[in-house]
Every structure is written in structure tokens, then in C-alpha cells.
Amino acid sequence: MMPQTQQAATAAEPYITPDGRKIGGVLMDLRNITLRFGGVTAIKDISFNIREGEIRAIIGPNGAGKSSMMNVMSGFYIPQEGEVWFRGEKRPQMRPYKVARLGLARTFQNIALFDGMSVLDNIMTGRLTMMKSSLLEQALWWGRAEAEENRHREQVEKIIDFLEIQNIRKTPVGRLPYGLKKRVELARALAAEPKLLMLDEPMAGMNVEEKEDMSRFILDVNDEFGTTIALIEHDMGVVMDLSDRVVVMDYGRKIGDGTPDEVRNNQEVIDAYLGVAHD
């Protein structure tokens, strides 16, 4: 197995993008993934990798298996076949929270926040996996708890500043409009200081202005923190503008992989999106 890893990693030489970002070696490598739900095959023998520092998009028509793919990446689904390699090591089967500790964070297609809690508390939950003090210490505000909370709060405040949501810091999430909830979800994912940030349709249901804001934040996150980003998105304009490389899926298969330009000119991709007469 080892030689193969070496090969996969060295195959990707680090390079600098035209706009000055550094793309490194392979961060996550998905090898021959197949996922079945009973008789339905959601993902059929798909392989692709995500390199450090890049924005990697997964696109495809409805039901293509994109979200399932993301769930495999996050460790929520366990594929029947294939391997997930993360940071040069094969990832064994593990619980999603343990996967999160490895440095993965995500947002959801349907917002999954705690409605009754304030924005600040919601984002703080993003740092739970990093908290060391025990339940008793936290309840009594004793021992490590205070210093630890201060440290985490500082990080969270930096993210609040970064995403420009200072004015809703104390607002319960349930009272926020949709676009802002999406931003809070991004904030919570960022709070975990992930190596790989996975965004499942971050712009769904947004108006043009909100989409522009979100695009800017995604680029800024990638640029400022050097976070690798994997994103699923339907808005082709957004995908083509944001991403370095794109994987195209259709009916659980990979039908295209490459730079936005390569993908745009791929006949199979055009057929999948525009439809084609079946003989």
C-alpha cells in the first residue's frame, strides 16, 4: 500500500495559482468509492482527490449522488467499497465526531443550527471537539474551564468579525433570515479550524446579493486561512468563478474532472446538463 500513497502524493506537484494562492499536495484522496443503499447504487466506483489549499467543486444534476459523496467524505456514510485517504493515511471506519477531530467541518444543505440558541453559542458549539475541561469543571466554572472558554471565545469573535455578523452576536438563530443563517453555519464550521471545509450548497435559495456575499466569504476563507474547501453547488456561474477544479457526477458516476474550462467543454457534461436523446 505504501508505494501507492507515495505515488499519489508526489503525482501532485505543488504550484501557485495565477492569483497567488499556493496549492499543495493531496489532502484527501477518494479511491474507487462505491456506495449502495440496498439495491440502489448511489455512487459507482468514483475516484478523485482534493489538494491542499484548493477550492474543489462537486457538481451534477439532482440525484447525482453529490450529497452522498459528501457524507462519505465526512464519515457519516461508510462506503461498501473503496478507501478514503486523508493527509496521507488511510482513514479507518470511525464515528463522525472523530472525523471532525481530524480536521473536517461541514455545513448542511438544510440548515442545521440550534434555533433557540444565540449566534454566539451556536458558533461556540463548533469548538466543542477542542474543549478539554470536564462537564463538572464547566458547570462550576472552575479549573481549566474559564481560561479555556476565554481562549475559544477569542477565536469565535475573530470569526464573527471575519464574517461581519457582529450585530447579530446575541440574536437567537431562529429569528434570523435565511441568508444570515447560512453565514452562521459557515461560522460554526470555521470555528472548528478545519483542514478541509465541506460546504453543501452554500448558496441554495439565496438572492443575487446574498450569493455575492457568500462567494466573497468563501474566497476570503480560502485566501486568509488557507482552508481547503470542497463545495457542492448548483449555480454554475458561482462554481466556475470560485473553484480551481470541478468533479462532475451524474447518476452516481463521475463523468468529468478538471478545471472549470475543461469541464465546461466536456461533451458528456454538456449532455448531462442539457439532456440528450436516448436511443
Add this chain to the structure above:
Amino acid sequence: MKAVAAPQAGLRSIPALLARNATQMGNRPAYREKEFGIWQSWTWAQAQDEIRALALGFLALGLNRGDHVAIVGRNRPAHYWAMVAAQMCGAVPVPLYQDAVATEMAYVLRHSQARFVVCGDQEQVDKIIEAEEGDDTVEQIIYTDKRGMRKYDHSRMNWLSDVQAEGRAAHQRFEDELDARIAELDYDSTCVMLYTSGTTGKPKGVVLSNRNVIETARASSEFDRLQPTEEVLAYLPMAWVGDFIFSVGQAYWTGFCVNCPEGPHTMMTDLREIGPTYFFAPPRVFEGQLTSVMIRMEDAGRLKKWLFDHYMKLARRVGVALTDGKPVGALDRLRYGLGNLLVFGPLKNTLGYSRIRVGYTAGEAIGPEIFDFYRSLGINLKQLYGQTEATVFITQQPDGEVRADTVGVPSPGVEVRIAENGEVFYRSPGTFVEYYQNPESTASTKDAEGWVATGDAGFFEEASGHLRIIDRAKDVGRMADGSMFAPKYVENKLKFYPNILEAVVLGNGRDYCTAFINIDLTAVGNWAERNNIAYASYQELAGHPRVYEMIRSHIEEVNESVAQDPMLSGCQIHRFLVLHKELDADDGEMTRTRKVKRGVIAEKFADLIEGLYDGSDSVYTETEVTYEDGRKGVLKATVRIEDARTLATPAQRMAAE
């Protein structure tokens, strides 16, 4: 109150005041800014250290005497520091409006020939680069917020903290030079240059000297007995003269603390957390807050609503008198005290006004109900009248002499005179030096003796000695009998009624005044619904007899109030009509900022005006309208004209007796 005659020798520049504050009250807070959810603060000693480091950094970058340093960004301590640091180097700070678009910025950048620009963030840097149009006229760009700036060409760009670090490192090299430059500053050196927003023509750069700023700051601080313990919230544009006087002039003179909000959207929360003791806001801020209070009270539970209504009724009756220190019965005092405990106190706390000792509003007319609402809560809200060219203050209201319809007495040191045509002129130590590179405008605004024309018409009330501003001078005319005609004065009174959206008062050179009224469709439509009045169109509603009845009652109330005024009682409205269409900028009847174009209206509705003066009951008219897609159409209508009751003017009453 201890009298401070002239400023102590040496205190003739902002940097000199800074040095005094750092020695005499080095441990008192000078600046606070909320960042990362916590109020960070700097004492006067720390502020001096930061500002000197920045000034040394400016010297290292090659800032010369007389250079202009533009500052574009929101209210942040670093931006105030940049202004004072520029002054230390003998340069002139030029704060610009941060929401100006690149083309507007291009003009002022070129006009001021700014060599250095301090930008708040990436957005402002982009705008400056765009405004330069590839000329690279700006030699150094300094930015406060690092975010997104990594990829820019830094050959002429620096992060503000880096400039400070460089200055600190170079202190031995430049310290003597800096001290020499600070020592050179005197009362006649330029303190700041501020661009007037310029509703007509290009913006003009108003040059204010240290004398203008420090004398004004001293006089106004003494007028309101401002203390080093005051807290202000700096949230109004830094390019506006008021912010410069409050947050720099008065703050440095008295040594109080300037608090900067976290961002534009958190202003209300930050206001509540700081609880300023000295506060300034334009009328729209007070209006907005009142509306949000009223809406929230509508949603409140029955007991709370009852308490609010009950005690607000009491406040309306005695609150203003109590605020003014006028005698009020013991029982009412007791009840007001109870109200304070239950309603007024918590309400003021929610609004962030618990600690206000002095509050000002200015800029435009404030509705008397809004004004009295705040005053009845015990907030010492006052009005002032001023402009950039006067370094803000022309007149202001002393404590205890506050009314919604005057702008107060001349500020200390200010002379005010009313010209033949009613225009207000002033002369003061705050009178500006000149318009930058514009001697013609300077000469036409300021005469050889130093009197400056405001462009506003007004008069002094005989009884109180207060100035009242009635209109723009060019709109004021005379009626046939020679009495004063001030349309805007009456129109403003009419527009305070929610049912009236716009009013145009006519009467220049005529025997009596008449008015066109535009109803507010939302307010009147709502009223119609509640009163079961059916209507199919704006035109039908506007012509409804019950609407006429309602408008007539408003006009008669206004007439009553106008009649109180000996000089303006001729402006009572004798006849009126409700227009069949809304005045619209698309039809050229108003400007885009919703100011009535009198000339166009007089021409377009000439037939209606004729009807108002020939005594007819109704006029048939056809009006061309422009639809939103640009097509033109014709609106046909028969507009009714009605009479309104007027009162005898005091002069006539006197003659009758």
C-alpha cells in the same frame, strides 16, 4: 462655572491639546472601540504614544508640511489618530465620506492633491485606486484593516500598524523633526479641510484653522459645561464638520472619551452599552427610534401597553415642563417619579439615553411631537443651527429655553444679523478661512468684514431673542401687501401630519396664500379602510369629500399656529386643493431627493393655480404623466377647490381694536 478667558499660551493646536491631556489626565480614557465583542480602550497617554508613532511613521514615508492626507473610513480610533498625526507633521487632514462612489472621490482627491490616503479597508483602497484612473496621484496608501490586502502591490501601500512600528523604530531619527514641526503649529495653521456635500455644483473644500476649531470647541464646551467625564459615541461620518468638532475639537479641549462602535450595524447596541452623556443625532435617528418603540408597544401585552399609554399621557402633560425646570404640582411630580420608575427609566435605558446630559439635533426640521416625546422623558434634547463654514455653531438653545420651532440664541462669540431680504448672516471666531483654491466662491460667500451668508432666511423672535429659520433665502418672497412669504415654513408644518405627504404653498406677489396638497396613500388609505370608505384609485381617494374634510382640519390647525406669528401670519392658507396625482421625480415635479421644484409646478399646473385665485369651486385639468416604463399618458380630472378658515393677523386685530 469657572471662566476660562483665553486658551493658555501654547494650546494653539490639536497636538498641543493632546500633549496637555496626556500630562494632566494621562490615565483617563481617551478612546474606546468595540472589537471582538469587547470594548478596548486607550488612555490619553496611550493615545499620545500611538499618535506619535503614527506621525513618526508618516515622516519616515516622507510626509511634508502642507501636504494633504485624505482619510476614508468609518469612525475608528486609528482614523482619528491619523488626522492628529497628520497635523503633527504639519500636514492637513482631509476626511472624506466613506460611502462616496469612486467618481465622487476622484474629484476631491484631485482637487485636494492628497499625497497620502488612509483607508479603512480593502473596499476603500479599491475605490481610491479606481478614482486615480491609473494616474497614481496618491503616493502612499495606508490601510487600517488588513483583510484581503495580501495580494495588493505594496510598493506604495502599508498597513497602519506597520507604519506605526516603523515610526517607533525610527524615533531617534525623526523625533526632533517631529517636535519641531509640532512647535511650528499656531492659531493660523490649517487644522482640517472638510468638503461640503454640495447640493449644487462641485463640492468645495472648507479650510478651517486651529483658531476656528479650538475657539469654537472652547466656547461650545463652556456653553454646555462639558466635563472630562463625558462619554460620546462617534458614529456620524468623519467627513462631516460636526463629528470633527465633537470627536476631535471638544474631545481634545475638555478631554472626554470618544467611543467608536464596532460597525455601522451595531450602532444601536453599542449606544446602549456606552450610554453617552453628550449625544448628537439628526432628526431621522430620533424618528426611527420612536417608530420602533411605537411598533414594539403595539405588540406588547395589555398591562404593559396600558402602563405605557397612561404614563406617556402624563409625560406629555408635565414631562417637558419638568425637563425645563418649570414649576409642576407636587402630585404630578410624584406621579412622574413613579412613571420614571415604571416606564420612562426602562425606556430610556433601552434607547441608550439613560445618562444623556446634553443632546443635540440639527440638520433639518424635527417634528414637534418627536421632539417633545424625547424631552418629556426627561432627555435634555436641544437644537442647534450651524454649517461647515461656521465650524458648526451659529446658534444653539441654552438649557431651559428649548422649543421645537426655534434654533436658539447666537452661540458665544458669534454675531448674527438679518439682512433686508431676511437672509441670515454671521461672523464668528469659527468663520472659515477660505474655500480651498476657490477665491471666487470664498469672495461671494464671505465679505471683507468677515460676514458669511448662510443662504437661509430667518428672524429673531422679539420676546425670546431666539432665531427662527423659515426657509432657504431664495424661496422667500413678498406678498402683494408686502408681508413676508415663506412657503417652506408652512409646508413643513403641514408635512408633520402623517396624512400629508407633500404640500406646495403658493402666494408670492399674490393677495393671499393657497396650497396644493398631496395625500400620503399609505396613511390615508389606512384611515379610509378603518372608516369604511371605498375607493378605486389614488385619484378617487384624493377627491373624496371626507378626505377634503380631514385635510381642511389640518390646514386650519396650521393656520392657527401660523397666525401666532406676527411676521408670518400672512402665510395662512385661504384656499387649497388636493392634487389628483402624486408629485413625482419622473415627471420632473421634484428632485431625486424629493425637493419640490416650484418653477415646474407653477408652469405645469397653471390652470389649477388660476382656479385657486379666481374663486371657482372646481377646475377640469389634463396632466401629462410618465409611467415607470417611460411611456407618457394623460391624466384627466376635475379637481375640487375648497376654502379654509383663517384667523385675523395680530396687526389686523390691532387695527380692529
